Amino acid sequence: MNTDQLEQTVSKVFVRGKGLLAADESAATCQKRFDAVGIACTEETRRAYRELLFTTPGAEEYLSGVIMFDETFWQPTEHGQVFREYLKNHGVLPGIKVDKGLVDLPGFPGEKISQGLDGLPEQMTAYAGAGAKFAKWRSVIAIGDGIPTDECIGANTLVLARYARICQDVGVVPIVEPEVLFDGTHTAEQCEQVMARTFDILFQTMRAFRVHLPGAVLKTSMVLPGKESGMPIDHDDVAERTVRILREHVPHDLGGVVFLSGGQAPNDAFLNLNRIAKKGPHPWGVTFSYSRALQDPVLKAWAKNRDAKKETQDLFRHQLKLASAASHGELDESALHTDNFVSHAQDL
Numbered sequence: 001m002n003t004d005q006l007e008q009t010v011s012k013v014f015v016r017g018k019g020l021l022a023a024d025e026s027a028a029t030c031q032k033r034f035d036a037v038g039i040a041c042t043e044e045t046r047r048a049y050r051e052l053l054f055t056t057p058g059a060e061e062y063l064s065g066v067i068m069f070d071e072t073f074w075q076p077t078e079h080g081q082v083f084r085e086y087l088k089n090h091g092v093l094p095g096i097k098v099d100k101g102l103v104d105l106p107g108f109p110g111e112k113i114s115q116g117l118d119g120l121p122e123q124m125t126a127y128a129g130a131g132a133k134f135a136k137w138r139s140v141i142a143i144g145d146g147i148p149t150d151e152c153i154g155a156n157t158l159v160l161a162r163y164a165r166i167c168q169d170v171g172v173v174p175i176v177e178p179e180v181l182f183d184g185t186h187t188a189e190q191c192e193q194v195m196a197r198t199f200d201i202l203f204q205t206m207r208a209f210r211v212h213l214p215g216a217v218l219k220t221s222m223v224l225p226g227k228e229s230g231m232p233i234d235h236d237d238v239a240e241r242t243v244r245i246l247r248e249h250v251p252h253d254l255g256g257v258v259f260l261s262g263g264q265a266p267n268d269a270f271l272n273l274n275r276i277a278k279k280g281p282h283p284w285g286v287t288f289s290y291s292r293a294l295q296d297p298v299l300k301a302w303a304k305n306r307d308a309k310k311e312t313q314d315l316f317r318h319q320l321k322l323a324s325a326a327s328h329g330e331l332d333e334s335a336l337h338t339d340n341f342v343s344h345a346q347d348l
């Protein structure tokens, strides 16, 4: 394992003011998102939409990397340059999502396990050879009546640790994502307890499986009350709980921490990140790895008028700018409340 190479990649991810674009929605997830805004979901529309995002002028000022789905990883721009080359030439690290999605965990109703370890060493060798610098694997942990069980957490963290070590053996930085779901009626306290338990088991397992922690990144949810709990999001409370849980349960020699937006309203995802960053300095780099918070308004605008390329890319850059400012605690929160940029762009 080349630990220097892994740590160098990590340092490129956590450049101040930059973060990751998660554009690794599977074809099935894309179908849902495109259906919601009335766009036909085909290989070509997925390609064209990703091209719109990746080729946004100036996006590279805010993006250190992009996570792609396998299909996108091999696709070209309309001018015939493969996306991963385009990104690399713009100083943006190409990344690849490698889990094969979720299935039920037999014997544990309501709980899931991610698939994809079979054949992964060979696939990772191919991705690394084609220029992937980092990878992502998503597991989910649901909170509900009697769940998560330790067996579910144990099964998922075992898979995450094995995946991480497979990546590192071919020089690719693993992003390990045990997403504690926002869905549910749980309290913020319950979320905090589940995240603590998940992190404890995850990092114990990663150490046991000889993962080089400074060459690995955690992708995590924030500590939130469940989406259906009826409890409002208090940004200071989210920041306080999230920072506490990370400091106490995430090893300080880990490469870094990135956040998913998890279905929060984009402004909540930006405000929460801003408050989290303001509580720094943290033991590791902290930044965003958002899909929906960056993309939702952009996808809506694109669906309304596919010819308004410049305006739609301006909107994407605007979302990136907010996430970037939030990642170092310098988001102008008052501008966010009064900002009508998004609603204006939705009228395109």
Ligand code: 13P
Residues within 6 Å of the ligand: 022, 138, 177, 260, 261, 262, 263, 289, 290, 291, 292, 293
């Ligand atoms: P969201 O920001 O929409 O949660 O997506 C991030 C991600 O990559 C989840 O795996």
